[in-house]
Amino acid sequence: MHLRHLRIENLRLIEALDLELSPGWNVFTGANGAGKTSLLEAAFLLSHGRSFRGAGRDALSRLGSGGYTVYGELAKRSSSPVHVGIARVGGRTETRLNREPxxxxxxMRHTAVLCFEPGSHELIAGPSEGRRRFLDWGVFHVEHSFLAEWRRYQRALRQRNALLRSTSFDPDSMAAWDRELSLAAEPLTLMRRAYFDALQPHLGATSHELLSELGEPRIQFQPGFDADRPLDELLAVQRDRDRARGHTGSGPHRADWSVVFEAAPRREHLSRGQEKLCAFACTMAQARLYADRAGEWPVIGIDDLAAEVDAEHQRRMLDVLATTGAQILVTGTEPLPALSGRDHALTMFHVEQGRVTRLL
Ligand SMILES: Nc1ncnc2c1ncn2[C@@H]1O[C@H](COP(=O)(O)OP(=O)(O)OP(=O)(O)O)[C@@H](O)[C@H]1O
Ligand SMILES: [Mg+2]
Structure with missing residues (x-):
C-alpha cells in the first residue's frame, strides 16, 4: 500500500500541509526542528493511533490550536483507494474510514505504517511495553480474532485488579476472574507464539543482511507466566502477593521477548549501534511477514537513518529497504550520500518550519 496524499493540520509546528507522495522513495531533508519527524509521526498515527515519540496525545496538537487532523489517501493493491483519517478534537480522538466514523x-486494520527512528533501539534495550506493542501490532495484522481476544483479556485483568484492591474481598468472585483471565490468556499466548514462529525466518534473513558479524539470531519469547501450568492455578498461588501489590503479577500483560545472537547471547552484549540495527532487522522482518500475509507492503518510515550508524551499515540498511516494494519515507538533516547512485528514483522534498517543498 502507499500513501498518495497526506494532509496534516495543526500537528506539532505544522499548521496546514497537503503532500502528494510518490509510491517509491520519498526523501525529506531540512534543519533540526523543521518538522521532518512530525511528518512521519502523522503517517504513523494513521496506523497506530498514537505517536512513536511516546508523547501524551495532546502534545501533538499545535500550540494554540484546538487539536490536530491527519488525513491520508491510501492506494491499495487489493481494493480501490481508502481514505483514512484521525483527529484530536476537544480532548477526544476521532477516526474515519472513507469519511465515515x-x-x-x-x-488500524486498513493502514499499515512501520517506522524506524532514533528511539527505536528501545525496542531492544528499553522497557517491555514497547516490545509487547511491536508484537501485538504484528499479531493484530495477521490474526483477525486477536483484537477481540485482547480486549477480553484486558477486561478480565481490569476486573481482577479492581477486586485485588477492594476492601470487601470475595474469594469466589476472585476465583471466577482467575478462571476468565486464564481462559482469555490461552488464545493470546498461542497467537503470539505462532507470530514469532512465522517471524523467525524473516528475522534470520534480515539479520544476515544487516548484522552477519553476530551470527544467527534467535527470538526468545516469554509469555508472561509459566506456560507449563494453567494460569488460574498460578494466580491462586500468587493471590496474596498480588493483593499486597494491588495488581496481577503474571499473565500475557507481562509478556516479553528478546533477540539473541550466536556472538551476543544476551541483549546486554549489543552495542548501541547494534541495538539499532537489531531493531531495524526486527522492523524489516515484521514488514516482510506483513507483506507475505497481506500481499502488499506496509509503508515504511525511516527517521534520521544515519544517526549512530556507520557508513557500511547505512549502506546495508538501504540495501534491505531496496529489496522491498514498499513506499519509503526517509528523513535526514542532509541528503544521505549512500542514497545516491541507486537504481530506484528518489522524490526529494525540503522541509522548513513545518512547510514542505518538492524539489525537482
Ligand atoms: N505541540 C506543538 N506545537 C507547536 N510546535 C511544536 C509542538 N511540538 C513540537 N513543536 C515544534 O515542532 C518542531 C518539531 O519538529 P520535528 O521534531 O518534526 O523536527 P525535525 O525536523 O524532525 O528535527 P530534527 O532534525 O531535530 O529531528 C520543533 O521546532 C518543536 O519545537
Ligand atoms: Mg527529527
Missing part, C-alpha cells in the same frame, strides 16, 4: 481498530 469508525472505531480505531477499523482504521
Amino acid at each position: 469508525v472505531p480505531i481498530g477499523e482504521l
Whole structure:
C-alpha cells in the first residue's frame, strides 16, 4: 500500500500541509526542528493511533490550536483507494474510514505504517511495553480474532485488579476472574507464539543482511507466566502477593521477548549501534511477514537513518529497504550520500518550519 496524499493540520509546528507522495522513495531533508519527524509521526498515527515519540496525545496538537487532523489517501493493491483519517478534537480522538466514523481498530486494520527512528533501539534495550506493542501490532495484522481476544483479556485483568484492591474481598468472585483471565490468556499466548514462529525466518534473513558479524539470531519469547501450568492455578498461588501489590503479577500483560545472537547471547552484549540495527532487522522482518500475509507492503518510515550508524551499515540498511516494494519515507538533516547512485528514483522534498517543498 502507499500513501498518495497526506494532509496534516495543526500537528506539532505544522499548521496546514497537503503532500502528494510518490509510491517509491520519498526523501525529506531540512534543519533540526523543521518538522521532518512530525511528518512521519502523522503517517504513523494513521496506523497506530498514537505517536512513536511516546508523547501524551495532546502534545501533538499545535500550540494554540484546538487539536490536530491527519488525513491520508491510501492506494491499495487489493481494493480501490481508502481514505483514512484521525483527529484530536476537544480532548477526544476521532477516526474515519472513507469519511465515515469508525472505531480505531477499523482504521488500524486498513493502514499499515512501520517506522524506524532514533528511539527505536528501545525496542531492544528499553522497557517491555514497547516490545509487547511491536508484537501485538504484528499479531493484530495477521490474526483477525486477536483484537477481540485482547480486549477480553484486558477486561478480565481490569476486573481482577479492581477486586485485588477492594476492601470487601470475595474469594469466589476472585476465583471466577482467575478462571476468565486464564481462559482469555490461552488464545493470546498461542497467537503470539505462532507470530514469532512465522517471524523467525524473516528475522534470520534480515539479520544476515544487516548484522552477519553476530551470527544467527534467535527470538526468545516469554509469555508472561509459566506456560507449563494453567494460569488460574498460578494466580491462586500468587493471590496474596498480588493483593499486597494491588495488581496481577503474571499473565500475557507481562509478556516479553528478546533477540539473541550466536556472538551476543544476551541483549546486554549489543552495542548501541547494534541495538539499532537489531531493531531495524526486527522492523524489516515484521514488514516482510506483513507483506507475505497481506500481499502488499506496509509503508515504511525511516527517521534520521544515519544517526549512530556507520557508513557500511547505512549502506546495508538501504540495501534491505531496496529489496522491498514498499513506499519509503526517509528523513535526514542532509541528503544521505549512500542514497545516491541507486537504481530506484528518489522524490526529494525540503522541509522548513513545518512547510514542505518538492524539489525537482
Ligand atoms: N505541540 C506543538 N506545537 C507547536 N510546535 C511544536 C509542538 N511540538 C513540537 N513543536 C515544534 O515542532 C518542531 C518539531 O519538529 P520535528 O521534531 O518534526 O523536527 P525535525 O525536523 O524532525 O528535527 P530534527 O532534525 O531535530 O529531528 C520543533 O521546532 C518543536 O519545537
Ligand atoms: Mg527529527
